[in-house]
Amino acid sequence: MAVTLPADLSAAMTGVTALADWVIVAPVAVPILFGALLLMFRHETRSHALIALAGLAITVGSTVALLSRVLGEGPLAMTMGRWLPPFGISFTADALGAAFALVASAIALICALFAARDISATGRRYGFYPFLMLMMAGVNGAFLTGDVFNLYVWFEVFLISSFGLLILGSERDQIDGATKYAILNLVGTTLFLIGTGYLYGTFGTLNMADIARKVDGLRGTGPLMTLAALYFLAFAMKAAAFPVNFWLPASYHTPRIVIAALFGGLLTKIGIYALLRVFVMLFPVERAELSTVIGLVAAATMIIGILGALAQSDTRRIFGFVVISGVGVMLAGVALGGAAGTSGAILYAVHSMLVMTALYLLAGLMREVGGSFSLHELSGLYKASPLLAGIALLLVFSISGLPPGSGLWPKVVLVKAALDGNQWWLALAILATGLLTTITMGRVFALAFWREKAALKPEGETGPLTTLGGVSLIALTLPLLVLGVYPEPFIRMADIAAAGLIDSSTYINTVFPGGTP
Amino acid sequence: MEAILSYVVAVFFAVAIYMMLSTHVVRIVLGVAIFGNAVNLLIFTAGRIVREVPPIIPEGHDVPVGIVANPLPQALILTAIVISFSFFAFLLVLAYRAYQEIGTDETGGMRVAEPEGDGLPPMGY
Numbered sequence: 001m002a003v004t005l006p007a008d009l010s011a012a013m014t015g016v017t018a019l020a021d022w023v024i025v026a027p028v029a030v031p032i033l034f035g036a037l038l039l040m041f042r043h044e045t046r047s048h049a050l051i052a053l054a055g056l057a058i059t060v061g062s063t064v065a066l067l068s069r070v071l072g073e074g075p076l077a078m079t080m081g082r083w084l085p086p087f088g089i090s091f092t093a094d095a096l097g098a099a100f101a102l103v104a105s106a107i108a109l110i111c112a113l114f115a116a117r118d119i120s121a122t123g124r125r126y127g128f129y130p131f132l133m134l135m136m137a138g139v140n141g142a143f144l145t146g147d148v149f150n151l152y153v154w155f156e157v158f159l160i161s162s163f164g165l166l167i168l169g170s171e172r173d174q175i176d177g178a179t180k181y182a183i184l185n186l187v188g189t190t191l192f193l194i195g196t197g198y199l200y201g202t203f204g205t206l207n208m209a210d211i212a213r214k215v216d217g218l219r220g221t222g223p224l225m226t227l228a229a230l231y232f233l234a235f236a237m238k239a240a241a242f243p244v245n246f247w248l249p250a251s252y253h254t255p256r257i258v259i260a261a262l263f264g265g266l267l268t269k270i271g272i273y274a275l276l277r278v279f280v281m282l283f284p285v286e287r288a289e290l291s292t293v294i295g296l297v298a299a300a301t302m303i304i305g306i307l308g309a310l311a312q313s314d315t316r317r318i319f320g321f322v323v324i325s326g327v328g329v330m331l332a333g334v335a336l337g338g339a340a341g342t343s344g345a346i347l348y349a350v351h352s353m354l355v356m357t358a359l360y361l362l363a364g365l366m367r368e369v370g371g372s373f374s375l376h377e378l379s380g381l382y383k384a385s386p387l388l389a390g391i392a393l394l395l396v397f398s399i400s401g402l403p404p405g406s407g408l409w410p411k412v413v414l415v416k417a418a419l420d421g422n423q424w425w426l427a428l429a430i431l432a433t434g435l436l437t438t439i440t441m442g443r444v445f446a447l448a449f450w451r452e453k454a455a456l457k458p459e460g461e462t463g464p465l466t467t468l469g470g471v472s473l474i475a476l477t478l479p480l481l482v483l484g485v486y487p488e489p490f491i492r493m494a495d496i497a498a499a500g501l502i503d504s505s506t507y508i509n510t511v512f513p514g515g516t517p
Numbered sequence: 518m519e520a521i522l523s524y525v526v527a528v529f530f531a532v533a534i535y536m537m538l539s540t541h542v543v544r545i546v547l548g549v550a551i552f553g554n555a556v557n558l559l560i561f562t563a564g565r566i567v568r569e570v571p572p573i574i575p576e577g578h579d580v581p582v583g584i585v586a587n588p589l590p591q592a593l594i595l596t597a598i599v600i601s602f603s604f605f606a607f608l609l610v611l612a613y614r615a616y617q618e619i620g621t622d623e624t625g626g627m628r629v630a631e632p633e634g635d636g637l638p639p640m641g642y
Binding site: 149153156160163167170172173174175176177178179180182183186187190193194196197198200201249250251253254311312313375376379443446447451452 | 537542545546549552553556559560562563564565589590593596597600601603604607608611612614615618619627628629630631635636637638639642
């Protein structure tokens with residue numbers, strides 16, 4: 001297709017981006033720089049933890065700056081090489097992307113802290129920290145990019161880093177799990193690429209703002225329903241929604257616990273983020289058409305995920321299935337659409353990122369104190385560590401959606417949205433999932449913490465190392481508690497993010513500052 | 518030309534899906550490789566096939582003169598090829614290592630991470 005060009009491109013290529021605007025690329029550039037630095041020091045594995053912590057702290061700082069700027073002044077865009085937006089690759093941060101990037105970077109920082117003692121010297125030599133930094137670059141890039149093909153590239157960046165993390169240690173079950181994870185995720189991202197090929201064929205552009213601008217004119221002429229269905233399949237696979245979720249329970253329990261925590265917290269939510277971005281912002285009409293299908297998938301994901309969790313005896317595998325059922329709750333928000341549904345999905349995603357990471361770290365600490373991941377063997381943990389029991393109880397409340405845990409508010413928003421939208425069965429599914437989650441997690445707590453201790457492990461295994469683990473777990477639990485008892489700022493932020501997705505005019509104006517060509 | 522390429526893409530997809538439905542990891546990996554190439558061809562076709570001059574800007578101009586070929590599909594495909602090639606290499610090594618460690622490349626026999634007969638959790642205490 002011949003592209004008709006605006007008369008004077010040269011004007012668009014002059015001018016320098018203001019220094020303050022560079023904050024938008026910092027969450028991606030800083031992890032890449034520090035990842036490269038870590039590779040240079042690959043024989044000095046002792047210093048890895050410190051370098052990575054410094055790098056991630058800078059990343060978190062930059063995402064905080066970015067979010068406060070976005071909340072204060074509206075979305076921010078930066079186009080590479082100053083090419084006019086539809087041609088150059090735009091980085092665009094709105095409230096949704098910036099908030100997700102902040103939560104993800106904070107989780108990575110906490111996980112790096114936990115890993116300082118959890119990852120052995122061998123793990124460090126295999127490159128845990130460089131992989132972690134590059135994965136964070138991919139994750140933040142996916143949240144901040146404003147270009148669909150670029151989104152695909154960032155998907156691949158964090159995917160290949162996650163392969164590296166997944167097989168760290170090369171144990172038999174890791175290789176088995178990684179084979180399934182790698183092949184199925186690769187098929188998922190390839191489906192995403194198919195959608196992107198059709199998208200380019202239809203619109204002649206891959207810039208999200210440009211697509212959002214053009215989509216109304218192409219409704220009914222292009223194969224937009226095909227595109228939407230393909231994207232739904234691809235992102236549902238990424239997010240581990242029901243019929244295409246089986247790579248997750250096969251692989252998430254095999255790596256080191258801190259890696260499982262990172263994956264459980266971050267990776268599935270990127271699928272949800274992409275769904276929100278593509279469905280709510282770019283294809284709202286097609287989303288409405290598909291909403292029954294999405295709703296059914298959401299309900300099935302929730303119920304089947306949590307039933308899977310009920311049947312497991314390994315804590316890590318339980319939490320893997322709990323991740324899946326949480327994905328169902330977020331999909332319910334996508335299916336409901338509208339301001340309330342979208343806002344509920346965003347709020348639940350933030351909650352889920354924090355709580356799933358915390359649960360996996362909890363599984364690691366439970367193993368440290370109790371000596372096992374299996375519910376058959378874990379017992380008497382309350383006596384061994386009351387603090388851990390307290391945190392665990394709060395996490396149980398959070399994931400089940402009981403007060404004062406953080407899961408309550410997003411579920412309230414979603415159930416209300418479902419009832420307002422006359423989707424009583426979706427509300428029922430969310431509530432039933434909450435009940436089943438309470439049973440699952442209650443059983444974990446009852447068996448591991450309340451049951452009389454069977455003599456398994458010699459006493460006195462706590463030390464400075466466990467303190468670091470406890471600190472990281474508390475650092476994750478505190479925001480959950482805040483979200484549980486004082487949710488107003490979080491809800492307001494989710495509302496702003498949802499409003500920015502539904503009415504994309506400010507997003508478009510940010511990318512095309514001089515008016516649309 | 519587009520019609521012919523569309524049929525080629527369809528055949529590629531059919532072959533890829535058939536291969537990926539196999540129970541042997543090696544065939545699945547080959548299927549994934551063909552799948553990637555099918556998508557590359559699809560992007561190429563979706564970007565319109567035209568017989569135009571290359572997009573080279575003459576001296577003294579800011580924009581190309583007249584109608585030129587669209588370079589973007591090539592750029593997209595190049596990126597996708599690099600990515601899918603690296604993933605194919607990774608998957609091959611992974612499949613080989615899995616065969617070494619597990620002793621089979623048949624997916625039905627790969628039950629290390631999800632062992633069969635994994636008992637239910639305790640029902641009470």
